[in-house]
Amino acid sequence: MKKIQMVDLQGQYQGIKNEVNDSIAEILDSSAFINGPHVHAFQKELEGYLGVKHVIPCANGTDALQICMMGLGLQPGDEVITADFTFAATVEVIALLNLTPVLVDVEPDTFNIDVKAVERAITPKTKAIVPVHLFGQCANMDALMDLAKKHDLYVIEDNAQAIGATYTSADGKKQKAGTIGHVASTSFFPSKNLGCYGDGGAIFTNDDELAHTLRGMVNHGMYTRYYHDVVGVNSRLDSIQAAVLRAKLPKLDTYNKRRWEAASKYSKAFQGQEHIVAPKIVCGCDDGQNVCDCHVFHQYTLKILNGKRDGLVQHLNDNNVPCGVYYPVPLHKQKAYADTRYNEADFPVTNQLVNEVISLPMHTELDDEQIQFITDLVIDFVNR
Numbered sequence: 001m002k003k004i005q006m007v008d009l010q011g012q013y014q015g016i017k018n019e020v021n022d023s024i025a026e027i028l029d030s031s032a033f034i035n036g037p038h039v040h041a042f043q044k045e046l047e048g049y050l051g052v053k054h055v056i057p058c059a060n061g062t063d064a065l066q067i068c069m070m071g072l073g074l075q076p077g078d079e080v081i082t083a084d085f086t087f088a089a090t091v092e093v094i095a096l097l098n099l100t101p102v103l104v105d106v107e108p109d110t111f112n113i114d115v116k117a118v119e120r121a122i123t124p125k126t127k128a129i130v131p132v133h134l135f136g137q138c139a140n141m142d143a144l145m146d147l148a149k150k151h152d153l154y155v156i157e158d159n160a161q162a163i164g165a166t167y168t169s170a171d172g173k174k175q176k177a178g179t180i181g182h183v184a185s186t187s188f189f190p191s192k193n194l195g196c197y198g199d200g201g202a203i204f205t206n207d208d209e210l211a212h213t214l215r216g217m218v219n220h221g222m223y224t225r226y227y228h229d230v231v232g233v234n235s236r237l238d239s240i241q242a243a244v245l246r247a248k249l250p251k252l253d254t255y256n257k258r259r260w261e262a263a264s265k266y267s268k269a270f271q272g273q274e275h276i277v278a279p280k281i282v283c284g285c286d287d288g289q290n291v292c293d294c295h296v297f298h299q300y301t302l303k304i305l306n307g308k309r310d311g312l313v314q315h316l317n318d319n320n321v322p323c324g325v326y327y328p329v330p331l332h333k334q335k336a337y338a339d340t341r342y343n344e345a346d347f348p349v350t351n352q353l354v355n356e357v358i359s360l361p362m363h364t365e366l367d368d369e370q371i372q373f374i375t376d377l378v379i380d381f382v383n384r
């Protein structure tokens, strides 16, 4: 059996090696390292893939989120509601901009932001909601957009984990994750579903005026060379990363399909296990027959009940199977973000999830033998 990896970037690279190497060699020959033709071409290709009017490439997903908030003109003291159960980047940029983060609980089955908790957290100072499409599946965007409209709030999608996912509204309308809110950010960190070979990120919006503002903001607030109209940042996607992304973008749907297939095999093996809760697929396509893009499985995350999670992590490690606990500490309990404003009773779900979740190896190169080996180990351990 091939060695099991949490993410197998090497195996995936073999399939696009010639194209990537040729593009990189061409960039080296041309020396167009910054804002070369690959960056613009990637922008256009991603706009076409997503069906969104504007893609603004930038240096990473954390910058993308920060620049979204700057572009919307959020001001110190404005409250921004986001999920307590996500990667820290989401809340970090809120704090960095001297906005007030308001962390709320998530749903126990999808791990996504709980819309009722969002509603309870809205005050006259609230300006924006940041749903994170955690692990590859969209938050409840219908309800969030309704709530935002009612209270005149911005919705900023953190789409770092769900690029390529499709969200279907109650009326049947289908939209790509990251094109539903007012603006969205994504990350091209190597392990993301669409990853480059270094750091990269992008912002998406259908708002022409906002797109113009953002394009200057990523480049020192310049709209005309050496005229600085607003305070900006230096956040660019470089040409080499854009070339890697151009090689991968046409394969993104295939990559996501392979993730779905691996996830289906995992879930089928775990069916009927009393100590294991497999990921919930909201769109209801998980009958074992369909391949669907409603969930792109950035992570395949189980809940392990009855206090067996930590033992399972140890057992998998002992058997050379990598796994992850995303996330081990809810944000409201992190030293940097803890605050007397928070009340433990408001976080029953995140406080429990941190003890139950475990993410299994998930990437485009998993084979049946590896999946069988992993599921056998998990099932054997939890039934001891």
Ligand SMILES: *Cc1c(COP(=O)(O)O)cnc(C)c1O
Pocket: 060, 061, 062, 063, 086, 087, 089, 090, 132, 158, 160, 161, 186, 187, 188, 189, 199, 200, 201
């Ligand atoms: C990866 C990630 C980010 C940050 O992306 P970087 O490119 O690493 O800065 C932000 N939010 C979430 C939910 C992520 O998973």
